[in-house]
Amino acid sequence: MQGLGAQGEVSRIGKVSEPSVGEFVELMKPRVMSLVVFTALTGMLAAPGSIHPVIGVIALLAIAMGAGASGALNMWYDADIDARMARTAARPIPRGRVTADEALTFGSILAVLSILTLGVLVNWTAGALLALTIGFYLFVYTMWLKRKTPQNIVIGGAAGAFPPMIGWAAVTGSVSIESVLMFLIIFMWTPPHFWALALYRCRDYERAGVPMLPVVAGAEETRRQIWLYSLILVPLAITPVLIGMAGIVYGVVSAVLGAVFLYLAWKVRRITEGREADQAARQLFVFSILYLFLLFAVLLVEHAAARWIA
Amino acid sequence: MALVMSLNSDEERERLKRQRMRSLVIALALGVMAVLFYLATIVHLGGDVGNRPL
Numbered sequence: 001m002q003g004l005g006a007q008g009e010v011s012r013i014g015k016v017s018e019p020s021v022g023e024f025v026e027l028m029k030p031r032v033m034s035l036v037v038f039t040a041l042t043g044m045l046a047a048p049g050s051i052h053p054v055i056g057v058i059a060l061l062a063i064a065m066g067a068g069a070s071g072a073l074n075m076w077y078d079a080d081i082d083a084r085m086a087r088t089a090a091r092p093i094p095r096g097r098v099t100a101d102e103a104l105t106f107g108s109i110l111a112v113l114s115i116l117t118l119g120v121l122v123n124w125t126a127g128a129l130l131a132l133t134i135g136f137y138l139f140v141y142t143m144w145l146k147r148k149t150p151q152n153i154v155i156g157g158a159a160g161a162f163p164p165m166i167g168w169a170a171v172t173g174s175v176s177i178e179s180v181l182m183f184l185i186i187f188m189w190t191p192p193h194f195w196a197l198a199l200y201r202c203r204d205y206e207r208a209g210v211p212m213l214p215v216v217a218g219a220e221e222t223r224r225q226i227w228l229y230s231l232i233l234v235p236l237a238i239t240p241v242l243i244g245m246a247g248i249v250y251g252v253v254s255a256v257l258g259a260v261f262l263y264l265a266w267k268v269r270r271i272t273e274g275r276e277a278d279q280a281a282r283q284l285f286v287f288s289i290l291y292l293f294l295l296f297a298v299l300l301v302e303h304a305a306a307r308w309i310a
Numbered sequence: 311m312a313l314v315m316s317l318n319s320d321e322e323r324e325r326l327k328r329q330r331m332r333s334l335v336i337a338l339a340l341g342v343m344a345v346l347f348y349l350a351t352i353v354h355l356g357g358d359v360g361n362r363p364l
Contacts, residue, residue: 018325021335052353058346117343121350 019098026092027075027103028068028110035293036067036163042296043167043182045303046245051171059122059170063163065114066130070137070159072107076100077142084208087201118170126169133162147209150216157190158183164296178245181236188233189292192226192265196285199223199268200278219277223269226284230265234258237295250298257291 040063044056051059075082075093083094092098111134119127141156161183168179198205198212199222205212214222238254240246246254264284271280352359 018328019332020328021331024332054349054353058350061346113343117346121347121354 019092019102023092023097024072024106027072027098027106029071029075030068032071032160033064033067036160037064038293038300039182039186039296040163040167040170042300042303043164043179044171045167045300045307046164046178046182047168047171049171055122056170059118059126059167062114062118062122063130063166063170065110065117066134067163069107069110069114070134072103072110073134073138074142076103076107077138078146079103081147081208081210085201085204087204118166122170123173125173125175126166129162129166129169129175133159133166136162148211150211150213152211153194154191157187157194160190161186178240178243181239181243181245185233185237185295186292188229188236189288191229192233193285193288193292195222195226196268196281196288199226199281200285220272223272227265227269230262234262240299246299247302250295250302253298254295257294260287261291 037060041060044051044059075091078088079091079093079100082088082091088094093100093103115127115131115134118130137156137159141152141159145152145156164182164186165175165179168182169175195213198214199219202212202214202219206215213225235258237258238251241248241251241254261284264280264287267280268277268284271277
């Protein structure tokens with residue numbers, strides 16, 4: 001199976017007219033972009049040393065542009081899948097508002113500009129990591145893994161886990177154990193998050209021909225895998241306290257939220273039939289977003305407060 | 311016939327409006343980038359940038 005972008009069949013899906021600015025903004029997946037900027041900002045504040053505020057803002061803008069580029073290139077390639085799924089059918093390309101070629105051009109220009117801006121104006125370690133992120137998301141996840149293997153979001157999840165590392169590298173010009181730890185937290189969070197969604201959207205993925213774990217290995221195996229990844233994620237998310245990267249507030253919040261995460265993952269594992277099963281998966285999916293957001297928010301506030309006091 | 315022409319001209323107006331708005335946003339984005347590159351250059355050069363013999 002190939003992506004629509006590669007086939008150029010967009011005219012089959014719907015009428016294409018002059019796209020508006022808003023539709024180009026939609027191509028950049030603004031909600032994903034805001035989470036990327038947020039985790040990158042946390043990485044910047046958690047990093048030792050300082051960065052000039054102007055350079056810091058430029059770094060965040062470049063990272064946001066890079067995230068937008070990834071979104072647009074993903075929508076270009078996946079337009080055929082998007083058109084078949086209820087969750088994504090209203091995106092600009094399947095709706096016929098933007099052509100695949102326009103999305104490809106827009107995404108490519110954004111990608112090149114974001115990497116050059118970050119590399120030239122901030123530093124090339126951050127620039128290289130942004131290039132790696134965009135390349136990984138497009139070539140490894142979107143073009144290769146997504147349509148081939150149920151491990152798609154496990155390996156592809158690395159792309160979403162890079163932003164705090166990029167933020168850290170923007171300040172320090174390097175990669176360190178702390179930034180790798182932030183990467184690992186998001187990396188381990190991704191499978192339970194997306195598999196919870198895939199559990200109650202299983203038919204959608206099946207219809208689109210995407211080999212998500214519930215489609216290929218069944219709901220039972222997915223529930224088991226969600227539980228196993230949750231068991232790794234929760235202690236891992238407490239580790240920043242143990243290596244002195246986070247304070248006691250983060251430790252308490254991480255432990256409490258981790259307990260709730262495990263409870264919800266356990267519910268997903270135990271309740272396997274009927275609407276209650278879908279409900280449990282939906283609860284875990286929604287909570288997982290809050291979980292990651294709060295972890296990084298507390299980390300951000302702790303470091304911002306420490307800088308304020310110093 | 312008149313109705314079709316009116317619809318076509320409405321569509322054309324809407325198309326031109328979107329095109330104009332896109333051009334404006336592109337111009338604005340390029341302007342912002344130019345300003346950012348200028349500011350970053352000043353920051354990299356440091357505080358002594360203006361302190362040079364004429």
